[in-house]
Amino acid sequence: MDEHALEELDEMGADPDTRRRQPSRGMFLLPSLFTAGNMAAGFYAITQSVQGSLFDTSYFDRAALAIGIAVLFDGVDGIVARATNTTSAFGRELDSLADVITFGVAPSLLAYIWGFRMIPALSNPDLRGQIVHLGVFICFIFLICGASRLARFNISINPQPRNPGRPGKKYFVGMPIPAGAGVIASVIHFQKGSPIDNPWIALVWVALIGFTSFLMVSNWRFWSAKEMTSGKRRPFQLVAVIAVFGALIVLYHRYMLIILAMVYLVSGVLARLAYSWGRRRRHA
Template sequence: MASLASEGTQMDESGRPRRHPSRGMYVLPSLFTAGNIAAGFYAITQSVQGSVGEPVHFDHAALAIGFAILFDGLDGRIARMTNTTSDFGKELDSLADVVTFGVAPSLLAYIWGFRMLPLMEHPGLRDQILHLGVFVCFVFLICGACRLARFNISVNPQPRNPGRPGRKYFVGMPIPAGAGVICSVVHCFNGSPINRPAMAFLWLGLIAFTGFLMVSSWRFWSGKEISLGNRHPFQMVAVVGVLIALLWLYSEYMLIILALGYLVSGVMARLAYSWSRERRQHSTEAS
């Protein structure tokens, strides 16, 4: 044992040499990251091919981003389960997220929401909407990239509105959730692009607000406490099974409910914290 320790072999709590995963195991989470990139690239190609006459391409792009969100959640969890986390994997995952959850949804949002607008009585209005659409979609992309950069360099970040002690939260909306807002709306309309200026302005506001939430310091539920190894694994499996069934049968409605519900949850948490803080201040001043 002494010779092993002297050579730098790590020991576990019982004093035995700790077994390291084989090199092949490090490839497993990277495969899911590669699937993430593939889904993002497919979404980009489908967005470019989409049109008013063939809206199915927009729907395929939205679904591809949705599947990429699943891959993004699995690669990190598998890396932690197999003890194969590495700096290379973290960097690759960040680059994949920029492509799949930054470039792909911003391009989809622009082409689907603005580029497909029909000719109007006032051509200048359409041009203004297109210019605003380019700017806002670019802002969404920049906000997502900044959110990833902040996440990579932050050590134990704390939101401005702290939640329950012991629970883990994201500081700002994660970029996959931001992309989920975009693709869930597109899929809810079955890929049929926006054809009215009023809807285009609403789309502008939603994209801009989602970008703001990504770079905000508001708390969002991380879901890291969910585990199949808890005291009631059967209940968790049953809930996941029901959720998958609902997503399969009513994906147009379930995806937008989940995406917008997550967005609203962060806003409500911030408002609730502000209200409670104001009440505490008033009670302190009154006393």
């Protein structure tokens, strides 16, 4: 903090401890560096997606892994910003723009090329063309739903889900866009980047992308991990749990990533069904 800012604090009557707690200007760059890493991973995923082919499917796998790494960067930049008290309007806007690229454009392009563009020529060319066109449409729906989810998050003040959970516990309203991108990336990584070659499986892929898009713009509650990173309760146990999960992900990443992604997706659905069932019981 410069001398002019300190003089303003003196005029406002701020005590010396308050002045020392103010982070320096350089500290505000720290969360933005993780946001830049998020964006770099998304750009890398795009470049790998467009290079993928039936002859070398490793490009698709690398693109999916890059999106997974970006999810990690996205979580870390928020933790760092809160821990260092360096949240800012600039950081929030930069994070939203990075999320549109990394978790909107990159996974929708990857989902289209991997799931529809690589379908081989069929005995009925018209059927393949219709599936490819449907893939273009559903991947765009994923992109617009993810962008809408981000816009709603930015303008909402203390949003409440339609099916509220435990009082005092924070929830996301709708599936966050990084989780939606993680669903797509985890499936592709589980398949080691091997693209879809069956038109019926491509229709299942359409359903999964469409349902994930719906969850992002829904008003259903999804668990937020913010209370875990607040540092108020059991920090050592939290570190141990994170270390165990980190080791499992490193050792069994193909299975762990898709399990985590699908469990999180299903958790929102189950929470909604449980709330509806409980409300009907209360009315009865």
